[in-house]
Amino acid sequence: MTATPPTAPAGRRAFGWSRRMLDRVPTPWLITGGTGAALALTAAFGGLNGVSEPQIPELTVGESFSGSDLLMTVIGVELSDERAGSGVYPDAEKGERVLTVILDVTNEFTAPRTAASGGADSPVVDGITIEGVTTTPPGLARADDGTYGIHLQPDVPVRIVASWVVGAEDVQDGDEVRITLPDSTHGVGQAITMGDYWSDPVIGAYVTAEVDEVEVP
Incomplete structure (x- = not known):
């Protein structure tokens, strides 16, 4: 009597058939198909959506913005024939x-700083602009004594x-302007540049204000 070979369980037969079929599929197809499936799965869960850029704050006169280790508050915008000490x-x-x-500025850093264009704190000056009106850094002075x-x-x-020379038609009394306040990256010089500095200035906040015509201060 001839012995009948044992029959493989159904699960094993199915696995064997699947393995044979898989071996016949070209490898590039597998790579492409696997990549597509992974991308589809990633997209389904929102993984392909880029991280949205943070919105630049839109402020009004009297609202404060902290950037470049400074707390800045725009008090107003004035237009005049000249300005002593500007x-x-x-x-x-x-x-x-x-x-x-006109703005109030408080140094939030742990050491004194000097607000001057072109220096270690140049983002303090160069980043203050009036959109569509000014293209150069402003003249900067203390409001009380013109220093x-x-x-x-x-913390003081x-x-x-912050003042600019503008043309007669550039801006008028009652115009609404958009001021940019700076943010930047704090660094510490280790070689040629020594000490603390602020670089890579970007727009940190916008402030919308109305221009006020004033007599020569």
Whole structure:
């Protein structure tokens, strides 16, 4: 009597058939198919959606913004024929005028800083602009005595005037302007540049304000 070979369980037969069929599929197909499946799964769970850029805050006069280790609050925007102690000098024959942003600034860093264009704290100055109106860093001075090279002691608020020369048609009394306030990255120099500095300035906040025509201060 001839012995009958034992019959493989159904599960094993199915696995064997699947394995044989899989061996016949070209490897590139497997790679492509697997990648597609992974991408489909990732997309289904939102993995392909880029991380949305953080929205730049939109502020109004009197609201504060903390950036570049400074707390900045725009108090107002003034337009005048000239401004003593501003560090900018309009040409009256050309119809030039002085546009000034008044703001309170508090140094939130642990050491004193100097607000001056082109220095370690240049983002403090260069990042303050009026969108569509100014293209250069402003003249910067203390509001109370017109002192240049402003020293900012930690946690001591200082009222500052940032001023530009503008053309007669650039901005008018009652115009609404959009001011940019800076944010930047704090670094510590280890080689050529020594000490603390702030670099890579970006727009940290917008402040919308109305221009106020004033007599020559």
